Structure formats: C-alpha cells, structure tokens
Amino acid sequence: MKVKTPTPAVLSAAVAILQPYIPELSPHNLIEALKNHNPAEPKEAVKQQPLTRQEVAxxxxxxLNTVNRYLNQGKLQRVQLSSHAVRISPESVDTLLNNQK
Structure with missing residues (x-):
C-alpha cells in the first residue's frame, strides 16, 4: 500500500493525540509505522476458547444478571461443559457486540 505523507498540521495533530498513549512517538516514527503497516496480510484465525459468565460480563x-438474562433470551449462546459448568460462545459475544452498534 502506498502511503501519502500527511500534511505537517495533520501529522502534528495525530502525534499530539497519540503521544499520551505512546510517549516515544514522533512524526518520523508515525510515518514509518504507516509505511510498514500492511492490512492486506492474512491473519491467522485463532480458535477462541468459550468464555465464562464473569469474562463476558x-x-x-x-x-452477571444481565449475562444470565441474555443467555435465557438466546442473545448469547451457551456451551454446556457438564451438568454444572457453562461457558459462552465467543462468536455469540461478537454477534451481540456487532448488532448493538
């Protein structure tokens, strides 16, 4: 991907916004990071583990009451590990997040 160099004002504003989170960031580092970023690279699909109710909450x-309500309403998908152990499908959490936007 070809990166068009931002104007000095845009570059300065971007660095000012990001520096509290990345103190070592400089305009030069930001330009290099943009040039090296390649969103077209395929990422490995990682199979996510089922989540606990506490993790989802x-x-x-x-x-936790809302998590239980979502499970009972079918908004979240149960993964029954045993008669007492329940986990939640990470895909159903993603679906719920994407539908709320």
Whole structure:
C-alpha cells in the first residue's frame, strides 16, 4: 500500500493525540509505522476458547444478571461443559457486540 505523507498540521495533530498513549512517538516514527503497516496480510484465525459468565460480563461491561438474562433470551449462546459448568460462545459475544452498534 502506498502511503501519502500527511500534511505537517495533520501529522502534528495525530502525534499530539497519540503521544499520551505512546510517549516515544514522533512524526518520523508515525510515518514509518504507516509505511510498514500492511492490512492486506492474512491473519491467522485463532480458535477462541468459550468464555465464562464473569469474562463476558467484564468484556461487555454488564452485570452477571444481565449475562444470565441474555443467555435465557438466546442473545448469547451457551456451551454446556457438564451438568454444572457453562461457558459462552465467543462468536455469540461478537454477534451481540456487532448488532448493538
């Protein structure tokens, strides 16, 4: 991908916004990172493990009661490991997140 060099004002603004999160960032580093970024590279598909109710609650920033309600309503998909152990499909969490936007 060919990167068009941003104007000095845009470059300066971008660096100012990102520096609190990346203190070592400079305009030169940002240009190099943009040039080296290749979104077309295929990423390895990683099979995600089923999530616990607590993990889903933390990820979605909701209560355990809401997680249980979503499970009962079918908004989240149960993965039954045993008669007592329940996990939640990460795909159903992704689907729920994408449908809320």
């Amino acid at each position: 933390k990820l979605l920033r909701i209560s």
